[in-house]
Amino acid sequence: MRVLTLCLLLLLGLTLTIGGGMLLALHGSAFYLLSGLVLLLVARGLWRHRRWSSWLYAGWLLALLAWSLWEAGLYGWPLATRLGLPVLLGLLLALPAARRSRPYGYTGPAGWPVLGTSLLLGVVALAGMARHPHETRGRLAAAPSAAPPADTTAPAPGEWPAYGRSTHGQRYSPLQQITAANVGRLQLAWQMQTGDVRLPDDVGETTYEATPLKVGDTLYLCTPHSWALALDADTGKVRWRFDPGAGMEPQRQHQTCRGLSWHAGSATESADGRACAARVFLPSADARLHALDARTGQPCEDFGDHGAIDLTHNMPFKQPGYYYSTSPPLVAGDKVIVAGAVNDNYAVDSPSGVIRAYDARSGRLLWNWDSGNPTRTAPLDPADPGQVYSASSPNSWAVASADEALGLAYFSMGNRTPDQLGMFRSRAEETYASSVVALDLASGQVRWVHQFVHHDLWDMDTPAQPSLLDLDLPQGRTPALVVPTKQGDVYVLDRRTGQALLPIGERPAPRGTDIPGQRLATHQPYSALSFEPPPLREADMWGASLVDQMLCRIQFRRLRYEGRYTPPSLQGSLIYPGNFGTFNWGGVAVDPRRQAMFGMPTYLAFVSTLVPKTQLEGQALNTGEHGLNENKGADYAVELKPFLSPLGVPCQAPPWGTIAAADLRTGMVAYQYRNGTIRDLSPLPVPIRMGVPGIGGPLLTAGGVAFLAAAVDDNFRAYDVDSGKLLWNVRLPAGGQATPMTYLDSRGRQMVVLVAGGHGSIGTRAGDYVLAYTLPGSD
Template identity: 40%
Template sequence: MARHSGPGGSGESVARLSPLQAFRAEHSRGFYVISCAWVGILAVIGLYLVGFGGYLVHLGGSPYYVLFGLAMLAAAVFYFGRPTLSLLCVVGAALLTVPWAFWECGANYWALFPRLLMPFGLAVVALFLYSPAAAPRMPASWRKAATCGGWVGLVLCVLGFGRGFMNVPIITPDAKQLADYKLPTPEALKAAGENVSDWTAWGRTNHGTRYAPFQQINRDNVKDLKLAWQAHTGDLGPGVRQDTPLQIGDTVFDCTPNDIIVAMDADTGKIRWRYNTVSTTAAPWQRCRGLAYYEVPAAIQEAAQQAGDAQAPRTNDADEALASPSACRRRLINTTIDARLIELDADTGKPCATFGQQGVVDLTQGMGRVPSGFYFQTAAPTVARGQVIIGGWVMDNMMRGEPSGVIRAFDAVTGKLTWAWDMGHPDWTGAPPPGEHYTRGTPNMWTSAAYDDKLGLVYVPLGNDTPDYNTINRKRVSHLFNSSIVALDIKTGKPRWKFQTVHKDVWDYDLPSQPALVDVPDGKGGTIPAVIQTTKRGQIFFLNRATGEPITKVEEKPVATAKGELPGEELSPTQPYSVGMPTIGADHLTEKFMWGATMLDQLLCRIQFHKVYYTGDFTPASLRPSIEQPGNIGGLNWGSVSYDPVNHLAMMNDIRVPSLFFQVPRDKFTGVLLHGHFPNPFTDAGHGPAPQYGTPYGMITEFWLSVIGAPCVQPPYGTITAVNMDTHKIAWQVQGGTVEKMGPFGIPSHLPMTMGMPTYAGTMTTAGGLVFFSGNQDFYLRAYDGANGKLLWQYALPIGSSATPMSYVSPKTGRQYILVSVGGMNHNGPTGDLMMAFALPEKDSKAASTASPASAPGEKTSSETISQPS
């Protein structure tokens, strides 16, 4: 019995104190409150981890969380009476977490982040609290050691957290790759066919390589790049800008999401003319990713004019159009969000009156019934041998039998249909017979085609017969062509060859990107004409573009999920894998791959993983939630690749966010999202809930996110990658931006941590050894070293950019510009109407221009070489 001396000096008995009462008597009120809060935190964490961790064990998952939770509960119980034991529980649990964490994920920093940071943070707090908590009972040396340990732990936590701000590459080039990297000479550029000056197509040329052969801005001086001018296009309506401008001579041409066409001075951004196409649509995708350009060859124009002067009889529609006084020599071509093909005079911005009907061709002709918003164009058309080649976007997953995926070519002078490829009617060569329409519901091309003039082939990347997630009632001909790249004869539109990247696709793995046409050494002193086709699967198919045969090995592999769970579903037992090329961001998922900002939300993602259906690649949608990995946005999406023809490096960016998807029987389909939202097919664009009319099921799909709004898989969520097309291996890979503008629950973190976020649009590569990219979630335009991926320069944009940069050299001033459309980032932040151009200071531009291999002003441009009529 405890005793103390009372006023009378005699010992008096007092009641025995509980550990809590004793602790309260021995410490200040403030420290007592802090300690109670600490015990409460430990108890809550412990109960949470034991409860949810126990459920994870029940599902067959890791027992770690239960064990750690029990340690936290023990630490809470022991704290007031036995602080030393409480400290050992917290610190011991943190230390024992280390071998478990490395066993699960190795030395991957972002995988270790949620596993170690919280346990060590708790241990640091425990060490600092131990000294005052144990003061009345423990030697000072013990308490001092604990405090020192706390400071050491705090430094380690700060260093560990700070590592997240370091721009450490994911993959670095080896010494040989660095030694072999070289900047091109003018002769090398000319040999590679890269000696033209203008940017006349969406991918700069019809080869789609997005390579600017200019060296005025280079690795040494890019740090001095400054904003040279900016302009407003005037379109602040709905839609995120994804446009890459054209540049012809001293003028830049651009389109906006709602199809306003603008011409700007290449050196100042001053608007020369603006044309509003007055395009409207009920569909969700207000997009114009680019324009096309056609310059009528002078000989044809002059011959037609002479024939007109002599009042000679017209031999064809083209002669008639060219002989007209209102004929347009230089033409801009736009496909609109309400399915029209429009040609404008590039000099005046006025419609070319003799093209179609007063400058307009109705692209719904021959299509049959087209519900509002169910068919239109979002990608730039391709101009080849005097023809405008277009595909079309259709409303995903609404119904079987949507408008046709027909590929058509129109005369660039008259707007007359020259050929059409309707895979359902291969005998048709033009417009459908009277009373007929093109085959409904065939795979479509919603991106841009590429074109090889020497081979006379148009390379068409196809999507699916929508609905994308179900094969019930799908056409047999669609199975032949879905998710395929098809080479069409430029004269007839007939297929020469096809290569299919997914069989019987029910994952929305359509081909989103323009093919890149490149020439690679054949090992015998010659070259192979090749095509690079990237996919949402993260697979890169490398084909001979003359024959369609794979250059690198493609292997048909059995897929474990070949047998679906839906009656009537047709799935392929095998799928093609490009095993001779690297796969980008398509990791096989396991529980260990689950992630969270802390171990708490990571645990919930682990639980989700065990509750959903996933057996690996090509897990089909069933009646239960299933994981689609990669998700329906990729992988590698519509930004395509840029290509360094001297070092044979293909630059690409990817997205790594899996989807959850499942089918719902027709009588039960309400369209309710997993988190309780209701669908709007015109805002979800078929990527949210969609009815799939014509099949027995509706479907639901959405990004697979944790409770805090972050992907449930570990970072990176996007990268910039260089692939060596000689070795067929990744040369280098870096994270795709930081989390500065994103964070838990959608709240911006303002922390430039290099986690690597989902990327949009594409890269642009220059002869100056640089790779430019602006489609980051953190609103920066960046320049990377083409040799190793090192970040050399970045500029904070006022809002995000979902567009691919381009570059040109002004024929007036000789300055090289980097130009990017700044109109908002998908899923993140506001939209706008800015066009921003960057250049070196004028004195530096003049000094560097003498070393640039750019074509001299007035040199023949690519528009005069790739647009020759046959």
């Protein structure tokens, strides 16, 4: 035992001395170097049986405690990282066997000083676990007793005919059979498996992100490999299945489908019993748009070319896998409006980000809006290969929204590829990138645009569907639009004009770049309503132990970091919030009665490094969003990766994932709490609630309940909307990285449905489940 203790002291001492010296040379904390020297001295004293070695270690523990409290305060997780390994070593050092020089003799130092200080540190760390300084505790204002004016465009209460329930994208249901008082009794009503499973040759980001539709007695959903299915809404039994044969393409950056779209057709068509009187639209991974008969799943022969449109028509470049619609198209009136995702950082010359409106019955192109050529909305001739859209123009990969009364469609815009290199962009592309744009439904012309990042070099696409609701403001009831961003800002705009309803400002941005031809915006916008994290400090570095926390500090000091919007660089830049986003495609849900939002702010730092092409030889290129991407045609590739310790845990202290609610009239955050456990991240299945990342969206109901899966633990949860209190928590058979929905079945039971199939890029458990929950005995 004595030899083992000596070896551990020497190993830790040498590691801290060497690493601490490197950190000090980078102008970091001197504490690690001093600690390493102290531990080497303790080891020498223990080897020579000196009593002072025990006192020296105890004194170092007290100094470590004081330093840790000075850096991190009484907060358990940062304290555990700093104190855990030294306390364990101290307890080992306190054992008599660690201090004996022979089997039955004792000549070493006393153990009680080390034991006493080790226990003290352990008690302080445990006390810190009860404190959560990053949380905001409060309540939302209660919902008014009177309902807001009826929305004449809203679907029937028990239906869910669009991705966000309606084209307003609220992800809110007026159903209130399930309440905060009874949600804890929810149980599984039925489950089914689609049969679409992850395959060995699938791309890394093969994900189940679908939100089903519910119309009449049928659910409609899609799967990662672009299947469309219709299910009995009471039982989950398959009514029809359609496989478009999209095939496998290794150059796809994503293999996902977030949902289908519904078009009801006319009353005359339905009365006549015509084929495809009602239809669903499926975007497939081979860049086609399919129109299917809602009753049978058969292609609608009157739409496009025997039921499908090839969306690569008029594209300037048509590399396989570079373009397709991951989100459902927008159906507004008799138009189906399609946008698409363009692979990030694959090539300078890529497909266009054009948005196109087609006749929902015939598939005839009605207008096209290309952010690279925004005034030309007259439809190009699909049969003329000489007419092409702008290459690589900013695209809209998120779900769109519409206000048909205003005649406007709202699109969240991404960036022009390459995301981290700005020298390829035109003035028009600079105007519309990383914004929300309102297009005239009739003509496709721009009515207004509001940008959230100027000259985006960080892949800060506007990632989520805009949510539409009316707000009671001092100037009266105002039609509003709510847009969450990757940066953590939530913008509340007048949806008629794009003007801010909550204050927006501009801040100076970091300057200076080591890339020829690269320019930087001098200022960047921010919103009064924001879940933006504070800038990172060296003291915020985490890791799982004192050693890899030190290694994270060394990484931190080696990277360029000047706060939000630190530009990408050759040395590597720390980007926080990272391009994973504080908010991503799951967005937020809004409650039109409370006039509030509920969402899942996530916090993960990323590292962005520009790599000269001369250094690429022998390096493996990646086909996903993260890793090393080529940027073919540019002078620099880009490497994106999460900021992790050598043990693979985030270098920043938790929490990494939260739930939060805010009043949209005032911009005040009501509460924000940790969300999720490390049960499925840790080698031991311990459900420690640290607050973990996630991707997916929430559902709100008039019953005062918020439903959310999304976190990287395989759980489905329900929260009290007013307080954020956890009310219900069940395990899932696979990762639940999708947005739930709710409806009434034929017996009048409120059902809550979630697709659970995992997410390839964040490593949650794969599956192919559709799960429906209801209250026992409800009818």
